[in-house]
Structure formats: C-alpha cells, structure tokens
Amino acid sequence: MSKVLIVGAGGVGRVVAHKCAQMRDVFGEVWLASRTKSKCDRISAETGGVIKTAQVDADNSAELSSLIKKTGAQLVINVALPYQDLSIMDACLDAGVHYIDTANYEPPDVPHFEYSWQWAYDDKFKKAGLMAVLGSGFDPGVTNMYCAYAQKHLFDEINYVDILDCNAGDHGLPFATNFNPEINIREITAKGRYWQKGEWIETEPLQLRCDFNYPEVGVKPSYLLYHEELESLCKNLKGLERIRFWMTFGDKYLNCLRVLEAVGMTSIKPINIKGVQIEPLEFLKAVLPDPASLGPLTKGKTNIGCIFDGLKDGKRRKVYIYNVCVHEECYKEVKSQAISYTTGVPAASSARLIATGTWKGAGVFNMEQLDPDPFLETVSRFGLPFNVAELDPEDSYGLPK
Numbered sequence: 001m002s003k004v005l006i007v008g009a010g011g012v013g014r015v016v017a018h019k020c021a022q023m024r025d026v027f028g029e030v031w032l033a034s035r036t037k038s039k040c041d042r043i044s045a046e047t048g049g050v051i052k053t054a055q056v057d058a059d060n061s062a063e064l065s066s067l068i069k070k071t072g073a074q075l076v077i078n079v080a081l082p083y084q085d086l087s088i089m090d091a092c093l094d095a096g097v098h099y100i101d102t103a104n105y106e107p108p109d110v111p112h113f114e115y116s117w118q119w120a121y122d123d124k125f126k127k128a129g130l131m132a133v134l135g136s137g138f139d140p141g142v143t144n145m146y147c148a149y150a151q152k153h154l155f156d157e158i159n160y161v162d163i164l165d166c167n168a169g170d171h172g173l174p175f176a177t178n179f180n181p182e183i184n185i186r187e188i189t190a191k192g193r194y195w196q197k198g199e200w201i202e203t204e205p206l207q208l209r210c211d212f213n214y215p216e217v218g219v220k221p222s223y224l225l226y227h228e229e230l231e232s233l234c235k236n237l238k239g240l241e242r243i244r245f246w247m248t249f250g251d252k253y254l255n256c257l258r259v260l261e262a263v264g265m266t267s268i269k270p271i272n273i274k275g276v277q278i279e280p281l282e283f284l285k286a287v288l289p290d291p292a293s294l295g296p297l298t299k300g301k302t303n304i305g306c307i308f309d310g311l312k313d314g315k316r317r318k319v320y321i322y323n324v325c326v327h328e329e330c331y332k333e334v335k336s337q338a339i340s341y342t343t344g345v346p347a348a349s350s351a352r353l354i355a356t357g358t359w360k361g362a363g364v365f366n367m368e369q370l371d372p373d374p375f376l377e378t379v380s381r382f383g384l385p386f387n388v389a390e391l392d393p394e395d396s397y398g399l400p401k
C-alpha cells in the first residue's frame with residue numbers, strides 16, 4: 001500500500017484529499033499538510049478522520065523534505081500555489097519521492113505562465129529515477145489527455161485544436177473568482193496568445209471573442225486567452241498548425257474586473273501604505289470571497305473540452321471531446337464547487353496511476369506524454385466521465401477560422 005502526501009488545503013486540496021481517501025484500496029495512508037493546519041483538520045474531519053494532518057511551509061524545502069520522510073509518503077501532490085512548485089520539487093528530490101502538480105511554477109513578482117523552470121528539472125528527476133507530472137488538473141490536465149487520446153485513437157494527424165472552458169455556474173455574489181484570485185486575475189488581465197504554424201500570435205487582453213454553443217449549457221461568450229497547456233501541446237502534437245484556448249466570462253464579471261484594473265487593484269507592483277509594502281492584487285485577494293467558500297452557493301454546470309480538426313484515413317474529421325460537471329453535485333459529494341472538483345479528481349487520479357505502477361518513468365512529464373487510456377478511465381470512474389461527439393468538418397461552430 002502506498003502513502004501519499006497532499007500539500008495545500010484550499011479548494012483543490014479538499015477535493016484531492018476526499019478523492020485519495022476514496023482510494024484506500026491503493027493509498028494505505030493519506031496525509032494533508034498546509035500552511036494553516038486547522039484547514040487540514042477540518043477536511044480530515046469531513047472524511048471521518050482517515051486523513052493525517054500536518055503544518056508545513058512549502059516555501060521551505062528542507063522543512064517539507066523532513067515532513068515527507070516522516071510520513072513515509074512515496075509521492076507528493078502539490079495543490080498549494082504555483083509559487084511553491086520549485087521548492088516542492090526540490091523537497092521531493094531530496095526525499096526521493098514522485099511529484100504531481102496542477103499549475104506551472106510562477107515567480108511571485110512577474111506573471112510568466114511558462115514551463116521553462118520546471119522542464120529544467122528533467123535531468124534531476126531522470127537521475128533520481130523519479131516522476132514529476134506537471135499540470136494534472138483539468139486545464140491543464142484532462143484537456144492535455146483529450147489531445148493525447150485524440151492523437152492515439154481518433155486521428156492520423158491533428159491540425160487544429162480549440163480548447164473551450166465554460167463555467168456557467170452562478171454563486172449569486174457581485175464578484176468572486178472561482179479559484180485562487182491572484183492566479184485567476186493574472187491569467188485574465190494578461191495579453192492573449194495562441195500558436196499558429198510555429199509562431200506565437202499575441203492579442204490584447206480579451207480582444208478575440210466567439211459565441212460557442214456548449215452542450216448542456218447553451219451559447220456563451222468565450223474569449224481567447226493564453227493558457228499554459230498550449231506551450232507543451234504545440235510541441236507534442238503531430239502535424240499541428242494551430243492551437244487556441246477560449247474561456248467564458250459573463251459581462252458582470254468583466255465589468256467588475258475592468259473597474260478593478262482601471263483603479264490599479266489588479267497590479268502586482270507593491271505600493272507603500274503607512275510604511276507597509278502591499279501588492280494591490282494580494283490585498284484584493286484578501287477582501288474577495290475565499291474560493292473555498294463558494295461551494296455551497298454555486299449552482300449550474302461547467303463544460304470543458306477540446307475540438308480537434310485533422311485527418312483520419314486521408315479524410316477531414318472534426319471531433320469534440322468534453323466533460324460536463326454539475327456544481328451542486330460536486331458540493332454534495334465533497335463540499336467543493338466544480339472548478340476545484342474538476343482539478344482535484346485528475347490530480348488524485350495521476351497519483352493513483354503512479355502508485356499502482358500503471359504509469360512508470362523517470363523525468364519531468366507533461367500530461368500528454370503519458371498514456372491517456374488508464375488516466376481517462378480513472379477520472380471517469382472517480383467523477384469526470386467524458387463525451388466524444390463527431391462534428392461536421394465544414395462547420396466552424398462559431399469559432400473564428
């Protein structure tokens with residue numbers, strides 16, 4: 001039986017903890033450690049106390065490494081914040097355990113959304129005979145695996161990919177982000193970017209919009225954003241000519257965001273208030289609702305998936321692979337809304353595949369470099385089934401050509 005250590009007890013950490021607790025056939029012991037231990041204890045109580053808890057500062061890799069050794073865990077699931085990725089990878093190397101995360105490393109000062117720092121760990125993980133699996137949430141994560149599945153089973157060559165992320169959930173609050181506000185706002189206020197024929201094409205923030213009809217949800221305005229999975233997918237898909245990422249935002253949300261931006265509240269440049277250096281975005285995070293508190297309030301569905309356009313047996317083919325998740329059902333099961341749920345289930349599923357030896361290897365992997373079949377089978381079994389729809393190759397479905 002394996003032992004697993006989850007780091008981070010936020011919205012996603014709660015789901016990962018619940019899911020690992022449901023995988024007791026594989027995980028003999030589940031540990032949850034975070035900066036605030038009381039949050040871990042609360043989650044452990046929800047699972048009937050089967051989870052062991054600890055306090056840790058994951059920015060301190062020596063402290064985390066001794067905790068890993070103390071727990072006897074063979075793998076760490078990092079669902080703290082992207083700022084901790086490198087110190088947690090260092091701790092895993094020091095303690096000799098596998099590593100999984102859901103978001104690329106971010107330096108605290110400048111938003112980058114790039115894998116370079118973590119890819120640079122490839123040799124270290126190879127030498128140690130350990131796996132580091134990057135971006136095992138929904139997007140990145142499941143979307144990468146829809147790509148790997150399409151490449152393995154449905155296409156000889158994939159030429160165009162559009163990743164479509166729709167959250168049609170409503171929490172009834174004037175403004176709240178459904179995962180960590182700092183990361184969410186950094187993502188939306190950055191310039192848009194997509195990859196075409198070997199080049200990155202930049203757009204102004206939220207410049208490109210399309211109206212897409214999401215199955216089980218309806219038509220929603222969707223905006224082109226840069227999203228981290230584009231960086232690895234453009235390298236790993238054969239015959240790719242273009243890959244783009246779209247996310248839905250309601251008008252109310254965007255209006256609030258524009259006001260916050262206009263008054264400087266989304267800046268990450270520290271300002272001096274009464275002798276204290278404060279980052280406006282960090283301050284904003286402190287006054288916004290905690291994403292974990294949105295669970296009981298959020299109603300409605302998410303729909304996240306990918307449209308592939310390519311060749312199969314010499315003919316054009318268009319296929320849409322997607323998942324629909326219901327906020328209220330997620331809350332009923334694990335006391336979290338669907339955004340945390342759709343991130344936590346894939347993270348726990350990857351851990352299961354490493355723990356059972358289904359995935360083997362050494363080095364740093366993006367999800368699409370691993371076998372998608374056992375992964376999609378596992379996420380389906382633990383709450384995220386997927387649909388495969390054949391589309392008309394001649395129809396653009398509202399997406400710009």
Ligand code: NDP
Pocket residue numbers: 007008009010011012013033034035036039056057058059079080081082084102103135136137138139140141178179180183291292339340342343
């Ligand atoms: P939260 O802010 O809700 O939770 C983060 C948790 O990490 C908190 O419990 C926090 O502790 C803890 N933490 C922060 N810093 C440290 C530290 N130095 N040491 C120990 N613990 C620390 O975030 P979410 O749960 O919403 O998101 C978790 C991760 O998942 C993020 O990296 C996010 O980017 C990613 N994500 C990925 C998605 C995907 O689809 N791939 C989608 C959504 C999120 P405290 O409680 O004390 O603040």
